[in-house]
Amino acid sequence: MTRASVKQVWDWLDAVPDPEIPVISVVDLGIVRDIEWDSDTLTVTVTPTYSGCPATSVISWDIETALRNHGIKDIRLQTRISPAWTTDWLSDKGRAKLEEFGIAPPQPAGGPERCPRCGSKAVEKVSQFGSTPCKAHWRCTGCLEPFDYFKCI
Amino acid sequence: MTREDAFLQFLLRMGDNTLILGHRVSEWCGHAPVLEEDIALANTALDLIGQTQMWLGLAGEIEGAKSADDLAFLRDAWDFRNVLLVEVPNGDFGRTLMRQFLFDAWHSIMLGRLMTSSDERVAAIAEKASKEVSYHLERSGDTVVGLGDGTEESHARMQEALDYLWPYVGEMFAGDAVDAEMAAAGIAPDPAGLREEYDALVGRVLGEATLTIPESRFAHKGGRDGRMHTEHLGHLLTSMQWLQRAYPGASW
Numbered sequence: 219m220t221r222a223s224v225k226q227v228w229d230w231l232d233a234v235p236d237p238e239i240p241v242i243s244v245v246d247l248g249i250v251r252d253i254e255w256d257s258d259t260l261t262v263t264v265t266p267t268y269s270g271c272p273a274t275s276v277i278s279w280d281i282e283t284a285l286r287n288h289g290i291k292d293i294r295l296q297t298r299i300s301p302a303w304t305t306d307w308l309s310d311k312g313r314a315k316l317e318e319f320g321i322a323p324p325q326p327a328g329g330p331e332r333c334p335r336c337g338s339k340a341v342e343k344v345s346q347f348g349s350t351p352c353k354a355h356w357r358c359t360g361c362l363e364p365f366d367y368f369k370c371i
Numbered sequence: 372m373t374r375e376d377a378f379l380q381f382l383l384r385m386g387d388n389t390l391i392l393g394h395r396v397s398e399w400c401g402h403a404p405v406l407e408e409d410i411a412l413a414n415t416a417l418d419l420i421g422q423t424q425m426w427l428g429l430a431g432e433i434e435g436a437k438s439a440d441d442l443a444f445l446r447d448a449w450d451f452r453n454v455l456l457v458e459v460p461n462g463d464f465g466r467t468l469m470r471q472f473l474f475d476a477w478h479s480i481m482l483g484r485l486m487t488s489s490d491e492r493v494a495a496i497a498e499k500a501s502k503e504v505s506y507h508l509e510r511s512g513d514t515v516v517g518l519g520d521g522t523e524e525s526h527a528r529m530q531e532a533l534d535y536l537w538p539y540v541g542e543m544f545a546g547d548a549v550d551a552e553m554a555a556a557g558i559a560p561d562p563a564g565l566r567e568e569y570d571a572l573v574g575r576v577l578g579e580a581t582l583t584i585p586e587s588r589f590a591h592k593g594g595r596d597g598r599m600h601t602e603h604l605g606h607l608l609t610s611m612q613w614l615q616r617a618y619p620g621a622s623w
Binding site: 268269270271272299300301302303304344345346347348349351355369371 | 421
C-alpha cells in the first residue's frame, strides 16, 4: 500500500472535530504539532491544551480512529508538553468559526473584543472559568446575553 | 543521599502538593455558594490534578516502572511529601480561597524559577503549569480582596482564615538536604530564596484586602519531609484511595 502524504494526513485530521467544541477541528485548535512517517509508522505529535483537560484522551482516541478509518495501521501518538500550548496556535479559520458559534475568540488584551452575538463592545467578566477549562464566562451589557470567551493563554 | 534520591523527593513534593490540594478543592464540587464559584473550584482542581499527572508521572519513571496513579493511590500517609497547608480541611469558602491564595502565590513564584531548571523535563512541566497557575492566582487574589475588603462578616471570616492558615506558610520556605542537592544541581531553587518575593506579593494583596498578617513566624512543619503529617491527611486518603484499595487495578 502506498503511504498517504503528510499533507493528506493534515487534511484528514482537519476533519476531526474537537470533542467539546465540535465546530473547530483538532488542527484548528493547534494541538497537532507534527506529523511524520518513519518507514510504515505514522507518528502524530500532540500538545495538550490544559494539563487536566478531560478532552485530551478523547482527542487522542478520535485522532487514532480517524487515521485507522483512512487505512493507516501503524500509528504512534506522542505527547509533547514543551513548548506549552498557546491560543496563538488557533488557526484563523478556527477563530472565525468560534465566533460564529457564539464563543468569543482569545485576544492578547485578555478579554473578548466584542460580544459574539450582537457585536457590542460593552462586555464584562462574570467568571474566569466557564463550561470547560479553556473558557471564561462573560456577559454583554448591550444585548444582556451571557457568552463564553476562549481564554488567552 | 544521591542526586537521584533527592530528585525523586523533589518531584514527590511538587506532585503531592498539587494532588492533595486538587483533591481538597474538588470536595467543593456541587457545594459552592454560587454556580460560578462551583465551576471555578472544579476547574482549579482539574488543573491541579493534571499537573499532578506530569509531576508524579516523572517521579514514577525515576522510581522505576510506576505510574502516576500507582503513586497517588497506593502510598500511605507517611509516604506523602506535600506541605501541611494543602491538607488542612477546607473550612468555609473564605478559608478555602485564603489557602488557595497563600499556595498560589508560592506556586507561581516557584514555577517561575523552575522554568529555567537545568533539567529540561522539569522546565517543561513548569512552563505548562505556570500558565494555569497565573489565572489561579489572579482569581484567588481577587477573591481574597473582595471578601477581605467586603462586609463586616466576610472581613472577620477572612481574618480568621488568615490567622488559622498563617502558621502553615513557613513550611513552604524551609529548606533541607533535598533542597540543597537540587539547588546545587541547578534543578530547583533554594526555597528560602523565594520568601522575599512571596512576602512582597502576599503583603500587597492582603493589604488591599484590609487584612492583618499575624506577627508570629512560627511554622508547623513535617509534611514536605513526611516526618509528621496532620491527622487530616489519613482521612483524605481513605476517601481518595478507597476504590483502588478495595478493587485493585479497577479501571473504566
